[in-house]
Amino acid sequence: MEGLNYQVEDRVLLSDVNLTVAPGESAAITGPSGSGKSTLLMCVLGLIKPGSGTITAGGHRLTGLLPGALAKARRKHLGMVFQFGELLPELTPMENVALPMLLDGSDHRHAFQTATRLLEELDVPHDTTPTGMLSGGERQRTAVARALIAQPSVLLADEPTGALDPKARENVADQLFRICRERRCALLVVTHDPTVADRATHTFELQESTLVPTDRGTPA
Template identity: 70%
Template sequence: MSGLRYEVGGRTLLDGVDLSVSPGESVAVTGPSGSGKSTLLMCVLGLIEPQAGSITAGGREITGLGSAQLAQARRETLGMVFQFGELLPELSPVENVALPVLLGGGRHQDAYRRAEGLLEELGVPVGSTPTGMLSGGERQRTAVARALITEPEVLLADEPTGALDPEAREGVAHLLFTTARDRGCALLLVTHDPAVAERADRRHEPHGGILVEAGAVR
């Protein structure tokens, strides 16, 4: 992203933000609530349109796309993990993970096969149990699998461990960073948790609407 600017209600949250994340690299954005961290992710997803600047993900320009093109870009280029998973609790984990492929017109059999493989790889029970009955850590691992099933080039995560107990938090954080590195995804993660942020290759903090690098943390 380059020169990203976003203002709402007379308040400037992003003021010329520049940030580049390479394939397999992880960047954590930390800082207080209201500083623009989640706004940054929403701009990358195309859910918020910045007043200025450009966003490129996986070699594809995101800013300025129409709704149909933007939906396609999300399916093909971006994966998103939310704080509370945003899964459908009545569906099984396999059904939840397969959903992005099915919505993109993929074959049912192929989508389910890939979903089962990802869930097994990430340590989530594959069965008919509704996702709402899983533990917090299992649900969040399911959310990671759903974000990965389309093989995105960019993986986004908004407070992905914020609703988890310490043991589950550690497991999900480890999973996110190692999976992004091993699969060559550019990982951009927003978190309040310093232990999670310290796992990233780089850490940035918003100050006055720009991102200031805190330096390599490992």
């Protein structure tokens, strides 16, 4: 992203924000509640229209696209992991993960095979157990698999460990950063947790609408 600006009425949330995350690298953004961290992610997703600036993913510009083209680009180039997973609890992990490919018209067999490989890589059961019966950590790793199934250029994560106990938090964070490195996917994480932020290649703090580099951590 380059020169990103966003404000609500007279309140400036993002002011000339610039950030580049290379394939296989990660960036973590911290900052107090209400500082604009989630707003930044929503701008990248195209759910909020910035006042100015450009956003690209995988070399493709996302800002300025018409709604239909933006939705298509989002499906192709971006993945998203929310704090509470946002999975369908009545579906199995495999069904949840395969769903984006199925909705995009992919062959059922290919979608389920791809989902199975991802779930095995993230150590999640993928049999007939409904996702709602899994542990919090297993559900969140399922959400990571679902976000990655379309092989996005960029994975966004909004407080991906915020609802987990300490043991599950460590496991999900380890798996999230590892799989993005191995798959050469750029990772942008918003978090309040310094132990999560410290795993990133680069760290920033959103201070008074400006992104300030901190780079305090050593990538795991």
